[in-house]
Amino acid sequence: MIQTVDFFTPIVDDPYMFGQIAAANSLSDVWAMGGEPAVALNIVGFPNCLDPAILGDILAGGAAKVKEAGAVLVGGHSVQDDEPKYGLCVSGFVHPDKIFKNYGCRPGDILVLTKQIGSGIVNTAIKAKMASPAAVREAQTVMASLNKLGKQVVEKYDVSACTDITGFGLLGHCVEMAFASEVTFELKVKDIAYLEDAVDYAKMGLVPAGAYKNRGYSMKHVEAGAVEEHFLDLFYDPQTSGGLLISVSAEHLEEMMADFQAAHLDTKVSVIGKVAEKSNKLIRLF
Numbered sequence: 118m119i120q121t122v123d124f125f126t127p128i129v130d131d132p133y134m135f136g137q138i139a140a141a142n143s144l145s146d147v148w149a150m151g152g153e154p155a156v157a158l159n160i161v162g163f164p165n166c167l168d169p170a171i172l173g174d175i176l177a178g179g180a181a182k183v184k185e186a187g188a189v190l191v192g193g194h195s196v197q198d199d200e201p202k203y204g205l206c207v208s209g210f211v212h213p214d215k216i217f218k219n220y221g222c223r224p225g226d227i228l229v230l231t232k233q234i235g236s237g238i239v240n241t242a243i244k245a246k247m248a249s250p251a252a253v254r255e256a257q258t259v260m261a262s263l264n265k266l267g268k269q270v271v272e273k274y275d276v277s278a279c280t281d282i283t284g285f286g287l288l289g290h291c292v293e294m295a296f297a298s299e300v301t302f303e304l305k306v307k308d309i310a311y312l313e314d315a316v317d318y319a320k321m322g323l324v325p326a327g328a329y330k331n332r333g334y335s336m337k338h339v340e341a342g343a344v345e346e347h348f349l350d351l352f353y354d355p356q357t358s359g360g361l362l363i364s365v366s367a368e369h370l371e372e373m374m375a376d377f378q379a380a381h382l383d384t385k386v387s388v389i390g391k392v393a394e395k396s397n398k399l400i401r402l403f
Contacts, residue, residue, distance in 0.1 A: 118208065118209070118210055119146070119150050119152045119207075119208070119209040119210065120206075120207075120208055121143070121146040121147060121206070121207050121209075122143070122160065122204070122205070122206040122207070123139075123142055123143040123146070123204045123205070123322055124139065124143070124160045124162075124202050124203055124204020124205070125139060125142070125202065125203075125204060125357075126200055126201060126202055127201055127203075128155070128240050128260075128357055129240075129243075129257060131138070131174075132171045132172075132174035132175045132178065133174045133175070133177060133178040134178060134257055134261065135175055135178065135201075135203065136174065136175040136176060136177060136178025136179040136180075136181075136182075136203060137178040137179065137181060137182050137261040138141055138257070138260045138261050138358055138365055139175075139178075139179060139203045139204050139205070140178065140179035140180075140181075140182035140183055140204075140205055140358060141260065141261050141262065141263050141264075141358045142204070142260075142262060142283070142357060142358035143157070143180050143204045143205035143206075143207055144157070144182065144183070144188070144205065144207055144264075144265075145264045145281045145283075145358060145359075146207070147207055147209035147211075147261075148263075148264040148265055148267070148268035148281070148361065149217060149219075149264065149268075149279055149280055149281040149361060150209075150211055150279075151211045151215050151217035151268065151272060151276075151279070152209040152210055152211030152216075153187065153209055153210060153211070153280040154183075154187070154188040154207050154209040155188055155189070155206070155208055155210055156188060156189055156191055156206045156207070156208045157183045157186075157188050157189070157190050157191070157205045157206065158190075158191060158193040158194070158205065158206040159176060159179065159190065159192070159193025159194070159195070159203070159205060160193060160194060160202070160203065160205060160206060161175075161176070161193060161194070161195035161196070161197070161202065161203055161260050162196050162198030162200070162201065162202035162203075163195060163196075163197065163198060163201050163202075164197065164198060164199060164200060164201065165197055167201070168366050172200075172201075175201070175203050176203075176395045179203065179205065181349055182261070182263065182340075183205070184264060185265075186263055186265055187265075188207070188209075193205075193206075193304070195249045204205025205254060215272065216396050217276060217278070217279035218278055218279075219257075219278055219279065219280040219293065219294055219297065220278055220294060220297030220298045221277045221278045221298055221364075222277050222294060222295065222300050222302075222364040222392045223277050223299035223300075223366075224300055224392055224393055224394045225365070225366075225367055225391070225392065226277055226364040226365060226366060226367065226391065226392040226393050227364075227365055227366075227367050227370045227386055227388060227390075227392075228302060228304070228362065228364055228388070228389050228391060228392065229271075229362075229363045229365060229373070229374075229387070229389070230282070230287070230309065230310070230360050230361070230362050230363075230386070230389050231260050231264065231267035231360035231361045231363070231377075231382065231384060231386050231387065232256075232262065232264075232282070232310075232359055232360065232361075232384040232385070232388050233259055233310040233311055233315075233360075233384060233385050233387075234282065234286075234287050234309065234310070234311060234312070234315070234351060234352075234354060234356060234360075235256075235311050235312035235315025235316075235319070235351055235354060236256050236259065236260055236312060236353065236354070236356050236357050236358075236359070237286075237324075237325045237327060237328060237354040237355045237356060237357070238249070238312075238315050238318050238319050238323055238324060238325065238328075238350065238354050239252050239253070239255075239312050239313075239314070239315050239318060239391055240256065240325070240357070241317050241318070241323045241324065241325050242314070242318040242321075242323045243256075245323060245391075247318070247321075247323065248314070248318070249313070249314055251313050251314070252312065252314040252315070255308075255312055255313040256312050256313075258383055258384075259282070259312065259358075259383075259384050260290045260357050260358045260360075261358070262318075262382070262383050262384050264281060264360065264361050264377050266380050266382050267360065267361045267377075267382065267384075267386075268361065269327070269380075270373065270376045270377050270380050271361070271363050271365065271373060272379075274365055274369045274372075274373050275365060275366040275368075275369055276278040276363055276364065276365050277364045277365070277366070278298060278363075278364040279361055279362065279363050279364070279387055280294055280309050280361070280362050281359055281360065281361055281362070282359030282361075282362055283355070283356055283357070283358075283359050284327065284331075284355045284358045285331055285334075285335075285355070286327075286328065286331045286352060286353040286354050286355055286356060287309075287351075287352045287353075287354075287356070287359075287362075287402050288331070288333045288335060288339060288340075288353055288400060289334065289335050289353065290362060290376075291304070291362070291399075291400055292335040292338045292339070292399050292400060294362070294364070295338075295399040295400060296338070296399055298392075299395050300363075300393065300394065300395050301392075301393045301395050301396045301398060301399055301400065301401060302390055302391075302392060302396065302399065302400050302401070303390050303391050303392075303393050303394045303401045303403065304389055304390035304400065304401070304402050304403065305389065305403050306344055306348050306402055306403065308387060308388060308390070309387055309389045310385040310386075310387040311351060315351060316347065316348075316351065319347035319348070319350045319351050319354075321346045324350045324354070325338050325355060326355065327354075327355040328352070328353040328354045328355060329343040329349055331353040331354075331355065332349070332353045335401065338398060338399040338400060339398060339399070339400040339401075339402065340398040340400065340401045340402065341402050342401070342402055342403065344402045344403075348402075352402075360384060360386075364392055367391075370388065374388070376389075377387075390403075
């Protein structure tokens with residue numbers, strides 16, 4: 118049995134979309150462990166000064182994602198709060214022999230990421246009223262997308278490790294996985310998929326504070342070489358409802374990528390690097 122819980126404050130203005138994104142984020146940990154969600158409970162904080170219809174839209178968005186996930190929403194709990202908060206407590210199941218761990222990467226494995234990165238930077242641009250409509254649409258689509266299909270594609274392959282990319286950013290989670298696996302990740306900057314306009318916004322300095330906190334935590338483990346500063350900001354950018362980072366045997370890569378294409382995900386899947394023998398740094402960027 119897998120048990121997980123997550124909730125946060127609104128990151129978009131539309132209540133229904135906020136409910137979808139928060140629910141997708143809460144459900145993600147179950148798929149990141151190789152399981153399937155079964156039961157969910159709402160977790161709600163809501164101010165009494167706001168229209169209850171807003172809360173209704175948030176809950177409707179969340180319920181739609183729970184249904185899409187194949188789980189059942191059985192209730193929840195709400196409290197009065199100074200600002201809206203929403204998320205889920207999710208229970209799921211996985212066969213003990215099929216659990217995805219966030220360690221165990223093998224030298225020679227290929228690293229695959231199932232969503233674009235840059236949601237924190239795009240959301241910062243949205244708050245500054247500088248984001249393009251295309252960037253807003255893509256970011257919301259990616260954040261609300263479930264990791265269900267991604268997990269179902271990879272579960273039949275030789276996956277040595279898996280995690281979902283969330284608040285610690287891509288490099289934060291890579292450091293965690295590489296450290297636990299006693300290996301080094303070699304990542305190719307230009308091969309990683311980025312959200313629409315995210316690179317441009319990073320160049321403009323529209324970077325959330327969390328990215329700098331993430332950098333301070335793990336930069337000592339990273340050999341950045343000549344990688345430009347704005348790419349480092351993107352790698353440390355805290356992600357909301359990010360994709361699955363998968364370490365898989367190289368011999369299965371071509372077939373797996375064909376399966377991703379056939380699955381018609383509404384996100385971009387990218388091969389971001391490979392696993393090497395452990396060196397003096399956990400991450401090398403190229």
